[in-house]
Amino acid sequence: MxxxxxxxxxxxxxxxxxxxxxxxxxxxxxxxxxxxxxxxxxxxxxxxxxxxxxxxxxxxxxxxxxxxxxxxxxxxxxxxxxxxxxxxxxxxxxxxxxxxxxxxxxxxxxxxxxxxxxxxxxxxxxGDFHAITTANNMIAALLDNYIYQHQTEGFGMKQILWRRVMDVNDRSLRHIVTGLGPHVNGCPQESGFDITPASEIMAILCLASDLEDLERRINHILLGYTLEDKPFYVSDLGVGSAIAVLLKDxxxxxxxxxxxxxxxxxxxxxxxxxxxxxxxxxxxxxxxxxxxxxxxxxxxxxxxxxxxxxxxxxxxxxxxxxxxxxxxxxxxxxxxxxxxxxxxxxxxxxxxxxxxxxxxxxxxxxxxxxxxxxxxxxxxxxxxxxxxxxxxxxxxxxxxxxxxxxxxxxxxxxxxxxxxxxxxxxxxKPSKPLQLMYADESHISAKIEAVARRIYGASHVTFSADAQRKMERAEQLGCRTFPVCIAKTQYSFSQDPKAYGVTDGFDFEIRDIVINSGAEMIVAIAGNMIRMPGLPKSPQALHIRLVDGEIDGLS
Amino acid sequence: MxxxxxxxxxxxxxxxxxxxxxxxxxxxxxxxxxxxxxxxxxxxxxxxxxxxxxxxxxxxxxxxxxxxxxxxxxxxxxxxxxxxxxxxxxxxxxxxxxxxxxxxxxxxxxxxxxxxxxxxxxxxxxGDFHAITTANNMIAALLDNYIYQHQTEGFGMKQILWRRVMDVNDRSLRHIVTGLGPHVNGCPQESGFDITPASEIMAILCLASDLEDLERRINHILLGYTLEDKPFYVSDLGVGSAIAVLLKDxxxxxxxxxxxxxxxxxxxxxxxxxxxxxxxxxxxxxxxxxxxxxxxxxxxxxxxxxxxxxxxxxxxxxxxxxxxxxxxxxxxxxxxxxxxxxxxxxxxxxxxxxxxxxxxxxxxxxxxxxxxxxxxxxxxxxxxxxxxxxxxxxxxxxxxxxxxxxxxxxxxxxxxxxxxxxxxxxxxKPSKPLQLMYADESHISAKIEAVARRIYGASHVTFSADAQRKMERAEQLGCRTFPVCIAKTQYSFSQDPKAYGVTDGFDFEIRDIVINSGAEMIVAIAGNMIRMPGLPKSPQALHIRLVDGEIDGLS
Incomplete structure (x- = not known):
């Protein structure tokens, strides 16, 4: 064929x-x-x-x-x-x-x-992915600039949650240090790039009902915590609308x-x-x-x-x-x-x-x-x-x-x-009215447990101390009503990618929690999620080429 | 108004x-x-x-x-x-x-x-700038991946000249270290981002006569030097055509x-x-x-x-x-x-x-x-x-x-x-036939001198040891016939941005040389060139917004 x-x-x-x-x-x-x-x-x-x-x-x-x-x-x-x-x-x-x-x-x-x-x-x-990449990275630049420009006023971040993105498989960018060199290059910081589909901006674009809702959600993105341990949002930068402009089309x-x-x-x-x-x-x-x-x-x-x-x-x-x-x-x-x-x-x-x-x-x-x-x-x-x-x-x-x-x-x-x-x-025989796995008002942990038990077949769900702390924080920040988005291997029902078929009665462990307060979902991570893929030894790029002006080698 | x-x-x-x-x-x-x-x-x-x-x-x-x-x-x-x-x-x-x-x-x-x-x-x-950004960074990812995948065979780079780009003013990315963390994140390396208009790919796109010429030039981009001090080009990665595909439109x-x-x-x-x-x-x-x-x-x-x-x-x-x-x-x-x-x-x-x-x-x-x-x-x-x-x-x-x-x-x-x-x-009284400042076959240093003396009004041109070495290298690599592109302040005729009016008889110093072997030009740098601008304390982003679905605040 x-x-x-x-x-x-x-x-x-x-x-x-x-x-x-x-x-x-x-x-x-x-x-x-x-x-x-x-x-x-x-x-x-x-x-x-x-x-x-x-x-x-x-x-x-x-x-x-x-x-x-x-x-x-x-x-x-x-x-x-x-x-x-x-x-x-x-x-x-x-x-x-x-x-x-x-x-x-x-x-x-x-x-x-x-x-x-x-x-x-x-x-x-x-150009949708490019617009998302630009919007995501513009926020990163505006945040780093805010820190740089306001450091003499005592402003600083205890933790930055926001990462940059790129729609390229570049393993070298997973973990980087930025802001090196002379002072005018900003404040040195650990950081990294994810691939663009992993950006919260992408999730927001997919869940927004219209441009107004998009802007509202962008303003709600949690970027990190200040030295006083206060949440710092895009709205604190004052640029939610400018970022929405980048995503208008x-x-x-x-x-x-x-x-x-x-x-x-x-x-x-x-x-x-x-x-x-x-x-x-x-x-x-x-x-x-x-x-x-x-x-x-x-x-x-x-x-x-x-x-x-x-x-x-x-x-x-x-x-x-x-x-x-x-x-x-x-x-x-x-x-x-x-x-x-x-x-x-x-x-x-x-x-x-x-x-x-x-x-x-x-x-x-x-x-x-x-x-x-x-x-x-x-x-x-x-x-x-x-x-x-x-x-x-x-x-x-x-x-x-x-x-x-x-x-x-x-x-x-x-x-x-x-x-x-x-x-x-x-x-x-159409589907019956949708029965969701959990109610909006349940506790975050209860939502995760509902999915893990009823869908995956876990008998028990454990949370790391870190995950527990972050769930509490999410509830304090008013994110209780958000749905949960569980990140686990796609190759089995459990968190073990080799557990083919069906597994039952297993222990399901949530290692980490990410508050996507713009996308309005709580991401619960079981296992290691690669957010920036690498390239193989013989990448497909070797086979993509122009033949008489037509593209060849894409499949 | x-x-x-x-x-x-x-x-x-x-x-x-x-x-x-x-x-x-x-x-x-x-x-x-x-x-x-x-x-x-x-x-x-x-x-x-x-x-x-x-x-x-x-x-x-x-x-x-x-x-x-x-x-x-x-x-x-x-x-x-x-x-x-x-x-x-x-x-x-x-x-x-x-x-x-x-x-x-x-x-x-x-x-x-x-x-x-x-x-x-x-x-x-x-999306032209986005395509250039992607093409530029795809080369970076493919290069880093090549090094990572071939290190056990003894391959390595003594010097990497290629930088990444982004069309965002992000001072924090000027000087970074990549490839940190576990081994699968690649090899640690000093690197940085320039703004997209500073990419050699941009210069190539502007100088290419057609798609074929574009691909030829991309293949000729000099990425750095191997441990054996041999020049390493995009053609050595085997991906020139794949990169041209990204720039087709x-x-x-x-x-x-x-x-x-x-x-x-x-x-x-x-x-x-x-x-x-x-x-x-x-x-x-x-x-x-x-x-x-x-x-x-x-x-x-x-x-x-x-x-x-x-x-x-x-x-x-x-x-x-x-x-x-x-x-x-x-x-x-x-x-x-x-x-x-x-x-x-x-x-x-x-x-x-x-x-x-x-x-x-x-x-x-x-x-x-x-x-x-x-x-x-x-x-x-x-x-x-x-x-x-x-x-x-x-x-x-x-x-x-x-x-x-x-x-x-x-x-x-x-x-x-x-x-x-x-x-x-x-x-x-139309212009006379174009008289160029230097001939293709002149030495690189003579070309730079011709422009500095005849256009800027310099009486003498000096070259740093580094610039001298790189000019020799450029000539060895067959770049003698390339035109020179002098990078200096736009605010005066000399390299002193405060020298308003006209200056004469000054010493002009070339600090560095960049071989753009894909764009086919030798960039001679006098002074410090910022290739990645920063954002001011009160960026225009604060004023860009959507008003009734229309963009406001762009000027």
């Missing part, structure tokens, strides 16, 4: 004004970025139409290192829905540029189920098209571990304004992505999915069934059978939220028919709808059955 | 496709970025039409801290030319975002002589319009001290393809900006101005006449008279290049009529054409006389 970028290049794109027009958006209202990308003003969101739209969440079983193919299924499902005559709109995250030059490919779907133009989406796109969602010319909003890309990992609320609501069926996804497996999608995003945005599509692959099931990674491409019926426990646990978890679950089997060319049949039978026995997705190889035609089953299931 | 941003907001902009159409560019060929900005593909440059176009260079006397108003004159002249029926196109630099949040305002002209939309031009614009010039709906290309913004300080060759040639009269400017005073424009840009691009417009103000002349800065707004006939020596020296210098010089007097509301008359008489006595510019207050109507005189002068 052809490479993703070859398929992308062969696709015939329609002008973005035509895509907008088919959705009913007047072309005078959009801001084009080249011929095939446009920003759509957030004010076009119509809450009444949002209310009536059918939101479909695509999530997955616990993923392998190569992923389960959620984006490809999401794109495929939207293509399938369009083929059976439905007004379907996609809402997806924007990919980060940095990793495209490292190990992994882009994040714009795959095969014949892609969003296009994939090279621009994967690289600078409409970035806040509007980006409209692109799929390989089959159906509409897709691609907007916001927060990390799925230390942030909530889904596209912006504005993009989802925009898609729901113009689509009868809106397909969206959440990062990593359902324990992380779907939980945060429901407990954070849906809670804030007052939306809820009519259906959750849980994606599984034979490779994933085998890994959870104890098959070694190097053998998961080979038939192993028993492994698949054992791996179904992971699938079941995710189904069961999603049902706790009141979700109707449909299992989508994401097909690979070398999959064994008998093994697929086994998964289908297993789902049938549990009365869980099951469908194949073959959009990677066949485009929308490979997802028509899936689309029909999705529509039928939503009509006959 | 109204603020710049108020005037900008009140202007009625035409769709950029209409602006393109009036120039004869088919709207299908442009890439819109919003309704009022577009990128124009570089391949539309037509060398035959470039040959026939009348290029006008706008430069200035030695500037005050507030500048002399070159950009306002440049915009005004193009408005005036359009008013008298000429096809006039502007070619200007892109402003840097960082300084807009610090002390100075934007750089998109002023009053009724602006390029629009000024808020977008001053902030993210089409940034290389195309940006089309916008003026306050009177005439076309302007705004593209590239290299520092005017450690780089050559003018917009891209591609933008100038694009403007010359579509304009009978093309107005462009060069940074700082004529000793720096015009010298580099002629000796570097014109040398490389094989273009030459038909006329050079030298901008002067009463305030500038008074400063050079020994009037203290706080008094330069008040009448002081004698001061003006003494200050004319600075004007004369610049005229004389420009004539050495074979340029016909026209003095443009940039008018301020409180200027004294008698003093203006004195300058006019002085120019007349020397047979130098003289005209007023009042476009700041009156728009194009205030520059019609200037425009008529420009056209008349070009028709009657």
């Amino acid at each position: 052809k490479q993703d970028i070859e398929i992308a290049r062969e696709a015939t794109l329609k002008p973005i004004s035509v895509i907008a027009a088919t959705m009913g958006i007047n072309q005078d209202l959009i801001e084009p970025y080249g011929k095939f990308i446009a920003k759509v003003p957030g004010k076009l969101i119509d809450e009444e139409r949002v209310e009536k739209s059918n939101l479909i969440l695509v999530t997955a079983i616990t993923p392998t290192k190569a992923g389960i193919g959620k984006t490809t299924v999401s794109v495929g499902l939207s293509l399938g829905l369009a083929r059976i005559g439905k007004r379907a709109v996609l809402a997806l995250r924007e990919p980060s540029l940095g990793p495209c030059f490292g190990q992994k490919g882009g994040a714009a779907g795959g095969g014949y189920a892609q969003v296009l133009p994939m090279d621009r989406i994967n690289l600078h796109f409409t 970035a806040l509007n969602p980006n409209l692109v098209q799929t390989t089959e010319n159906t509409p897709a909003f691609i907007h916001g890309g927060p990390f799925a571990n230390i942030a909530h990992g889904c596209n912006s609320i504005i993009a989802t609501k925009m898609a729901m304004t113009y689509g009868d069926y809106v397909v969206t996804e959440a990062g990593f497996g359902a324990d992380l992505g779907a939980e945060k999608f429901l407990d954070i995003k849906c809670r804030k945005a007052h939306i809820q999915p009519k259906l959750t599509v849980l994606v599984a692959t034979l490779r994933g099931l085998k890994m959870h069934g104890g098959v070694e990674e190097r053998a998961i491409r080979l038939p192993h019926t028993e492994g698949v059978c054992r791996g179904l426990r992971n699938l079941d646990k995710h189904i069961h978890n999603l049902q706790k939220f009141g979700q109707t679950v449909l299992v989508c089997f994401n097909q690979y060319a070398d999959d064994d028919a008998q093994e697929i049949e086994m998964v289908r039978r297993h789902c049938k026995e549990q009365d869980v709808p099951f469908a194949l997705n073959n959009a990677f190889a066949q485009g929308g035609a490979g997802a028509e059955d899936l689309a029909r089953l999705v529509v039928e299931t939503i009509e006959q | 109204k603020q710049d941003i108020e005037i900008a907001r009140e202007a009625t902009l035409k769709p950029i496709s209409v602006i393109a159409a009036t120039m004869g560019i088919n709207q299908d060929l442009i890439e819109p970025y919003g309704k009022f900005i577009a990128k124009v593909p570089g391949k539309l440059i037509d060398e035959e039409r470039v040959e026939k176009s009348n290029l006008i260079l706008v430069t200035a006397i030695t500037p005050t801290k507030a500048g002399i108003g070159k950009t306002t004159v440049s915009v005004g002249l193009s408005l005036g030319l359009a008013r008298i029926g000429k096809r006039a196109v502007l070619a200007l630099r892109e402003p840097s975002l960082g300084p807009c949040f610090g002390q100075k305002g934007g750089a998109a002209g002023g009053g009724y002589a602006q390029v629009l939309p000024m808020d977008r031009i001053n902030l993210h614009f089409t 940034a290389l195309n010039p940006n089309l916008v319009q003026t306050t009177e709906n005439t076309p302007a290309f705004i593209h590239g913004g290299p520092f005017a001290n450690i780089a050559h300080g003018c917009n891209s060759i591609i933008a100038t040639k694009m403007a010359m393809t579509y304009g009978d009269y093309v107005v462009t400017e060069a940074g700082f005073g004529a000793d720096l900006g015009a010298e580099k424009f002629l000796d570097i840009k014109c040398r490389k691009a094989h273009i030459q101005p038909k006329l050079t417009v030298l901008v002067a103000t009463l305030r500038g002349l008074k400063m050079h006449g020994g009037v203290e800065e706080r008094a330069i707004r008040l009448p002081h006939t004698e001061g003006v008279c003494r200050g004319l020596r600075n004007l004369d020296k610049h005229i004389h210098n420009l004539q050495k290049f074979g340029q016909t010089v026209l003095v443009c007097f940039n008018q301020y509301a409180d200027d004294d009529a008698q003093e203006i008359e004195m300058v006019r008489r002085h120019c007349k006595e020397q047979d130098v054409p003289f005209a007023l510019n009042n476009a700041f207050a009156q728009g194009g109507a205030g520059a019609e006389d200037l425009a008529r005189l420009v056209v008349e002068t070009i028709e009657q």
